Amino acid sequence: xxxxxxxxSLTDVSTALRRGAVSSTEATRACLARIESQQPRINCFVSxxxxxxxxxxxxxxxxxxxxxxxxxLHGVPLAHKDMFYRAGEVSGFGSxxxxxxxxxxxxxxxxxxxxxxxxxxxxxxxxxxxxGHTGAHAHLGSCRNPWNTAHxxxxxxxxxxxxxxxxxIYGSVASDTGGSCRLPxxxxxxxxxxxxxxxVSRHGGMPRAWSLDVFGVYARSVDDAAALLDVIAxxxxxxxxxxxxxxxxxxxGSARDVRGLRIGVPVGEAVFEAEPALKPVLEAxxxxxxxxxxxxxxxxxxxxxxxxxxxxxxxxxEAAAIHDEWTREIPDQYADSAVWRLQQGRHIPATRYxxxxxxxxxxxxxxxxxxxxxxxxxxxxTVTMPVPDFDSAQAFxxxxxxxxxxxxxxxxVWANYLGLPAIxxxxxxxxxxxxxxxxxxxxxxxxxxxxxxxxxxxxCTDWHLKRPPDSDGAAA
Amino acid sequence: xxxxxxxxxxxxxxxxxxxxxxDRADELARxxxxxxTATAEAARSIGLDDDPTVFTAVLRGLRR
Numbered sequence: 300x301x302x303x304x305x306x307x308s309l310t311d312v313s314t315a316l317r318r319g320a321v322s323s324t325e326a327t328r329a330c331l332a333r334i335e336s337q338q339p340r341i342n343c344f345v346s347x348x349x350x351x352x353x354x355x356x357x358x359x360x361x362x363x364x365x366x367x368x369x370x371x372l373h374g375v376p377l378a379h380k381d382m383f384y385r386a387g388e389v390s391g392f393g394s395x396x397x398x399x400x401x402x403x404x405x406x407x408x409x410x411x412x413x414x415x416x417x418x419x420x421x422x423x424x425x426x427x428x429x430x431g432h433t434g435a436h437a438h439l440g441s442c443r444n445p446w447n448t449a450h451x452x453x454x455x456x457x458x459x460x461x462x463x464x465x466x467x468i469y470g471s472v473a474s475d476t477g478g479s480c481r482l483p484x485x486x487x488x489x490x491x492x493x494x495x496x497x498x499v500s501r502h503g504g505m506p507r508a509w510s511l512d513v514f515g516v517y518a519r520s521v522d523d524a525a526a527l528l529d530v531i532a533x534x535x536x537x538x539x540x541x542x543x544x545x546x547x548x549x550x551x552g553s554a555r556d557v558r559g560l561r562i563g564v565p566v567g568e569a570v571f572e573a574e575p576a577l578k579p580v581l582e583a584x585x586x587x588x589x590x591x592x593x594x595x596x597x598x599x600x601x602x603x604x605x606x607x608x609x610x611x612x613x614x615x616x617e618a619a620a621i622h623d624e625w626t627r628e629i630p631d632q633y634a635d636s637a638v639w640r641l642q643q644g645r646h647i648p649a650t651r652y653x654x655x656x657x658x659x660x661x662x663x664x665x666x667x668x669x670x671x672x673x674x675x676x677x678x679x680x681t682v683t684m685p686v687p688d689f690d691s692a693q694a695f696x697x698x699x700x701x702x703x704x705x706x707x708x709x710x711x712v713w714a715n716y717l718g719l720p721a722i723x724x725x726x727x728x729x730x731x732x733x734x735x736x737x738x739x740x741x742x743x744x745x746x747x748x749x750x751x752x753x754x755x756x757x758x759c760t761d762w763h764l765k766r767p768p769d770s771d772g773a774a775a
Numbered sequence: 776x777x778x779x780x781x782x783x784x785x786x787x788x789x790x791x792x793x794x795x796x797x798d799r800a801d802e803l804a805r806x807x808x809x810x811x812t813a814t815a816e817a818a819r820s821i822g823l824d825d826d827p828t829v830f831t832a833v834l835r836g837l838r839r
Contacts, residue, residue, distance in 0.1 A: 497831045510830075540831045608813030615810065630791040639795070639803060642787065646778045646807045654818035656827035663830070667837045702802070718834050744838035 302466070304329035306766065309375060309469035309523035316363060316374045323356040323363070323374030327418050330376040333467045334420065336769065341443045341465060343458035345381045345391060345422040352376065355418045362416065371526045373416030380456050380473040381422035382429065382505035383409045392505045393425040393455075395438045396625055396632045406503025407538065408472050408514050408531045415530045420468060423458030428622070429474060429507040430637040431455060432482055432707045433692045437634035441689065444487060445767035446733050450688045453483035453707075455507075459517040460487035464734075464767055470518040470527045476507040477614060478681075478711030480515035481723035485681035485736025488725040488765060490524045490753065492516050493711075495744050496718030497544050499528075500535030508617035510656060511610065511715040520763050521724070521753030528746065544744070557755040560748070562588050562739075563598030563674030570603065570709040573683045580727035580735040581680055584756070588678070591755050598674050601666060603713060609655040609662070610716035616652035619644025640704075663717045671742040676752060679710050681723040681736035714740050722749040725762040734762075778811065780804045 304312065304326055315321040331349060338344055359374035384390050384402030391398045405413075412419070424442040426434065434442040434457030442457035444450040445465040452461040456473035460483025463471055473480050475493040484491025493515045501512055514531065518524035534545045564585065565571050573581055589595045619626075622641040630638045670677065684706065714721040720743070723736040741748045757763050780801035787795040 495834060497834060543831075543835050605813060605817050608810050609817060611806075612810045612814045615807070627790055630793055635793075638791065638793065639787075639799065642791065643783075643803050643807055645786070646783065646804075647811060651811050651814045651818075653827070654821060655814050656830075657821050657825040658817055659827060660830045660833040661825055664833055664837065671837075705806075718830065742837060742839060743834040 301329040301332050305333045305466045308520050309518055310371065310520070310526055312469060313371045313373070313375055313526070317368050319364070323359040323418060324353065326374065327352050327356040327376045327420070330420060330467055333465065337445070337465050337467060340448060340770070341445050341452070341461045342440050343424050343442050343452075343461040343465070343467065344378065344420075345424055345439065345458070347421040348419065352418050352420050359416050359418065369414070369416040370530065371415070372412060372530055374418065375469050376418045376420050377412065377470050377472070378420040378423050378458075378462060378468045379409070379412075379471055380425050380459055382425060382474060383472065384503040385409055390505065391422065393427045393429070393436065393439060396629065402503070404503050407500035407535045408504065411531050412472065423456075423462055423471060425456060425458060426454040427634055427637045428641075429455040429476060429479060429505065430618070430640050432478065432704060433687070434483070435689065435692055444686060444733070446488065447731070448771050450686045450733060451486065451692045453486035453686070455479040456483050456517070460484055460489060460491070463487070463489045463517045463519060466766065470516060470523055472514060472516055472527070472531060474504060474507065475513050475515050475715065476511045477610065477715055478708045480517065481681050481711050481721060481736070481738060482707060484517060484723040485725075486686045486734060488734030488736075488762065488767070489517055489519050490521055490725065490763065491723045492524050492528055492746070492749070493714060493721045494528060494532065494746060495720045497540040498532050498720070498744065498746070500533075500538040500541050502535055502537035506621055508614045510613050510617060513715070521722070521750055521757055525750045555751045557751050558592030559594065560676070560752065561594045561596060561674040562752070563596055563670065563677045565600045565677065565679060566597040567599060568603055570607070571679045571683065573680045574685060576685045576729045577680060577683065577735050580729070581737055584726040584737045585678060587756060587760060588752070591759065593752070596674065598670060598677065600677065601669055602662060606662065606666070606713045606716050607709065609658060610712045612647055612651055612655040613716070615644035616647040617644070619647070659716065666717055667742050675741065675748055676745075677740045679738045679740070681710060681738040682707060683710060685729045685731065686733040710738060718743060720744070720746045720749055722753055724753055724756060725765075726760070727762055778804045778808045
């Protein structure tokens with residue numbers, strides 16, 4: 300019974316909570332039991348707030364019973380990347396440097412999920428200061444992929460992907476600067492949404508690179524992810540990028556007919572060339588969209604290599620500025636791989652950084668006008684390689700790191716520079732029973748298009764219902 | 776200025792007290808040089824009125 304409750308979707312458990320068929324206390328205990336069982340195996344939580352979660356669940360039960368249902372998150376157990384501030388509490392950012400840092404303010408996204416009555420089970424594992432894309436971790440111990448713990452979960456939101464996939468929580472808020480809401484989603488077999496830049500307030504969250512950062516969501520189904528995104532999206536005076544965004548983009552409303560929607564598959568772009576193990580899975584996903592009545596067509600994406608380089612220029616320069624003092628004064632407090640990466644940006648001249656930013660509005664306008672006049676969404680792999688194991692992921696912290704990071708993020712970074720919304724959908728498995736994800740990208744504030752396509756896909760596939768094993772060697 | 780592994784290695788040692796592996800420094804330098812070069816080439820098309828602060832307004836203007 301406990302596993303049955305934890306295995307429900309966010310929207311189903313929410314409905315059950317509202318009707319009184321399941322209590323928040325039962326749902327929270329079910330998740331805590333799963334965490335007790337799986338945390339030693341996959342290490343996706345930084346800490347677990349058992350007492351706080353059960354107290355909050357009891358309050359939610361009282362409120363719902365008294366007719367005070369607050370919305371689809373009320374009483375639902377969630378957990379979030381360890382980068383969102385809560386006044387008076389520690390946000391460690393996956394780091395040694397900030398492991399005792401107490402926030403003096405609460406982030407807008409946490410205020411919104413709290414106001415919605417969600418239950419917070421504790422901070423989730425992330426790579427150090429969101430640097431790195433595997434989940435390997437020198438300070439916290441590595442988070443592991445629940446499908447096979449010899450393999451990486453992806454990063455930087457490693458804990459979000461692993462915990463949602465393992466049915467430890469129903470959803471998670473995380474961040475995405477170059478792919479962090481999509482890479483672990485693809486590698487762990489769940490849904491990740493990176494919203495349009497400016498749809499969700501970034502106030503009170505750890506900055507990785509201000510110009511590229513967005514806060515997004517993880518869940519097992521598109522409907523679940525959209526429900527969570529609906530709660531955290533909206534204007535916030537403390538993040539000027541969000542002003543004027545209300546009423547657009549969030550996935551609200553019912554799923555709509557996708558017949559006639561045009562899906563573009565990039566041609567002539569080597570970066571989207573998937574390895575042979577993934578190709579049949581991705582081709583089958585495209586065929587499924589075709590069978591749903593979508594028009595699948597080839598599309599040329601302009602300036603993609605330049606866009607990738609401009610994204611890298613902005614990311615490295617801003618990250619170096621954020622970490623300048625610490626990387627000079629206490630470099631030994633970082634993992635070697637992080638400090639190397641963070642100091643790289645010192646060699647980006649201010650002129651180049653500002654040029655990359657000055658080009659952004661014009662390149663975005665040209666790209667969107669050309670591409671999204673021809674198609675409604677662009678389809679790519681989320682990652683072009685099978686989920687690596689920890690041994691092969693050593694490349695991410697060795698001399699090949701820049702190339703390895705490029706290989707992992709090459710399908711995702713362009714959407715950050717252009718500010719576009721993107722979703723990663725689970726679409727199958729490789730022969731080794733490790734998940735494969737496909738990515739859809741839409742025009743600015745086109746989240747409702749992504750939701751429609753994702754929902755339609757999940758009505759005729761069951762990849763999002765597959766559960767990872769509870770132990771290595773067990774059947775899924 | 777051309778960024779090379781030697782420069783990156785010297786800075787790592789001088790500013791951070793880190794003895795960076797030569798191969799690693801070369802890799803980091805190659806990537807930074809690639810980004811700087813690509814940005815410089817793209818920047819040839821920048822006009823006087825290209826203003827980075829209008830980005831969010833451009834996004835809102837592109838919504839449907």
